Amino acid sequence: MSSLLEISPEKLVRLIGTPKCPALIDVRIDEDFDEDPRLLPGSVRRDYRNVQGWAAELDSDSAVVICHRGKKLSYGVAAWLRNYGIAADVLEGGFEAWGKGGYPAVPASAIPERDASGRTVWVTRARPKIDRIACPWLIRRFVDPQAVFLYVSPSEVETVAERFAATPFDIDAPVRWSHKGELCTFDVMVEEFGLSTEPLLRLATIVRGADTSRLDLAPQAPGLLAASLGLSRMYADDLEQLEAGMLLYDAFYRWCRDATDETHNWPSPKKDL
Structure with missing residues (x-):
């Protein structure tokens, strides 16, 4: 069961492709991204180190943050986003859990x-x-x-x-x-x-x-x-x-x-x- 401030892959996949899907932000470090250079459908890569710069420009009132395993990196970014008035959750288990669940992912090269x-x-x-x-x-x-x-x-x-x-x-x-x-x-x-x-x-x-x-x-x-x-x-x-x-x-x-x-x-x- 997802904890507070987390969203499960099963729930998120139901939002993707709909007008109500939150902004999806991939903050994986380069080493983790290079292992599997694909993205959740509709997501955009952002540098977690610059969150204070791009958070204010985010055109959404809700977001889901994705890191490699859904740990401290995505929790830190989500906390910063909430300081900017954006309702931010973390993808439970991160991109790793998404991949293990067999959900679709878009090759970054495409x-x-x-x-x-x-x-x-x-x-x-x-x-x-x-x-x-x-x-x-x-x-x-x-x-x-x-x-x-x-x-x-x-x-x-x-x-x-x-x-x-x-x-x-x-x-x-x-x-x-x-x-x-x-x-x-x-x-x-x-x-x-x-x-x-x-x-x-x-x-x-x-x-x-x-x-x-x-x-x-x-x-x-x-x-x-x-x-x-x-x-x-x-x-x-x-x-x-x-x-x-x-x-x-x-x-x-x-x-x-x-x-x-x-x-x-x-x-x-x-x-x-």
Whole structure:
């Protein structure tokens, strides 16, 4: 049982991928990180020695601190964060316990370089429909909550990527983050970010079906296609559409994770008296 000011891996994994997930801060020393250079989904590495510098800039009112085994290092950082008004807990057992539990972890090598503000920056084609909303949702919920997305004319994607140090995705060019064979970009990201959990694989099938006109892949694919096309008609601003799409994919993810066995019927069957 977790003690006061600790959160168990079992409880934390239920928060990751949801809008209410706290800021996840990895404070492992370099030697421990080099032994397993992966991160909890959505977490960011911070230097525990500089906590007084970055704590004041943390854009969250709650946090979970992760060290190697969940001992004094993470407890000290969490205590400092609480001095800045941030409700901070420690991951019980640290990254070691997370790994032993078989929970997903993102290879640090798969995460693009961050900008001066610590954000990953991505660029893709304007007027998104499915993949170009689904992928940003995945990145913000499981890779980098502060990620920035640039939507530009298709002919300008590669130039903008070069000039602004942005990572291109979902374009018709030989880049890492795009369609591969029958897989759409969302599939590729789920796999390469180490996020192949049952709920995300289920969601990936739905996204692939909607994005590649193979609506027979999942019964939910036509619904996602319809909702996505509807959003694209509702919003002329791509970033406004992305914000609306975040809620859409939050709902699809929670269905994939928690509600696939639930049905709904009206009127409800009458009971025999």
